[in-house]
Amino acid sequence: MTKTILITGSTDGIGKLTALKLAKAGHQVYLHGRNADKLNSVIAEVKAVAKGAAVDDIDGFVADFSDLNAVRKMAAEVSEKLPKLDVLINNAGIYTTASATTKDGLDIRFVVNYLAPYELTNALLPLLKKSSEARIINLSSAAQAPISYKAFAGQERLADKDAYAQSKLALTMWSMDLAATVAAYDINVIAVNPGSLLNTKMVDEAYGQYWSSADKGANILTELAISDEFANDTGKYFDNDIKDGAHGDARGEFGQPHADALNKEAIAELKHQTQTVLQRLFL
Template sequence: MANPIIVITGATSGLGQLVACEMANRGAHLILTARSKSRAEATENRIKERMPSAPINFFFGDLSLMKDVKRIGQEISEKFPKIDVLLNNAGLHAFEQRITSEGFAEMMAVNYFAPWLLTHSLRHSLQKAGSATIVNVASEASRRHGKFQIPADLLDTAPFTYRGSSELYGKTKLLNIMFTAELARQWGGTGISVHALNPGFNVTGLGRELWFASLLERLLNFFRIGDPRRGADSMIRLMTDSKYQGVTGGYYNVGSGDLIVPINPGGDKAMQRLLWNETSAILREKGFFES
């Protein structure tokens, strides 16, 4: 792709910011979502230090709120009728239950509903690119997803413990894998390729709610454990390598780029379809989605 137009969520820190910097160096026009204007300015400054001429547009909103996600999607699609890449990278590992003003569990909203809704909001712009790519950031944490019940899991707002948070986080990532596979079927023939990625263990801000997060990050960096550049490089490969163009619906591993077989029920087509139908029904009932 020459000068691709790329949408990245969660680009003001961690893997998303690394990807944004590298793709700016490659001539991309960056469309970045952000909640904080100060962090957006810091990100823009970091990118401009390396590539002063890089075109960057920020769209502001809270990805835990579907009204914001829908608005952001509409604003982006109105300004950019053609989009080459969508990287659904934003993620949250919450260690206590927080319920949004719209009635969703915050972690489920950010990790699953937001990429689902944003992707649909940008469909027409992606389709107009002719050969667009969507990358959904999942995780091998999906293998520790606990009990699986659809649609109950999507609307579960019960309190959870620090330990219980890992199962819920893993569940949201399994949903991303299942969404990717069903999206590939639903959008077959549109020219849009869809991939899910396990970015591996990375020292990023994902665990920022831990009281010892900053100390842990310094220790891991000192011992060179969890280098986020590996995850960022894998995202970029899925976005740009011709090997992944024309194939769709796969779940790929960091580093090797090989396919991963997801844990059950991740590969179950009937469950993938059920998840799709229930998700669209929930978002439609709340007025955020029109099929």
């Protein structure tokens, strides 16, 4: 069955590779990027490999995820264009950047890696509810650390690695809570560590080395998105490092997320702090 799939951050890295794989399999793929010219170039690449009627439906959306107003605008555009959405892959992420603070004074990692997918997903839930078997795949990481809410609110600065790890734990905690929230609508939610130090631009800029191919990440995203193997899995954390300790391309398996992702009190605090920040931004 052909699925309608939206992948954020899909002009580079494993997001782009996943888009190519899904288009080759005949699915309707919608991409996202910050730069319109780059997005259009990748859309053309994806169309060139697409199979079946889906080639006519491949398109994309432009939004800078460091600006939550742009995220909300993109969500409105997606909702206007698509009658339903079967799969949302929240892949867009950032580790290191020349400017670590957004125009609103927040750490860009918390905004791009957590608040943007939070806002986009909640806005697109009506489209996902129209699918008979929707899936939300959230890109977590092996790097996860307890959240400093002073840093989350923009009141203190963190090192790149700390901000990244805290934002990825926030995303994982929210994923576990979201799965319970949307369970009645047959929407599956999975958080996934796609693999440590994959051969991508982000990893190269952050570390200057890699352990595994980018295909390792793209392969698991593709499977989580469309394989019947995962049709009944929700509220789980897939760790793509488990089988070979991150040094290789073997597929991982479901594992235990960070303890805070299963802690109801910690999740309640995250939800409270999230609403506090969003209310401040949008009042």
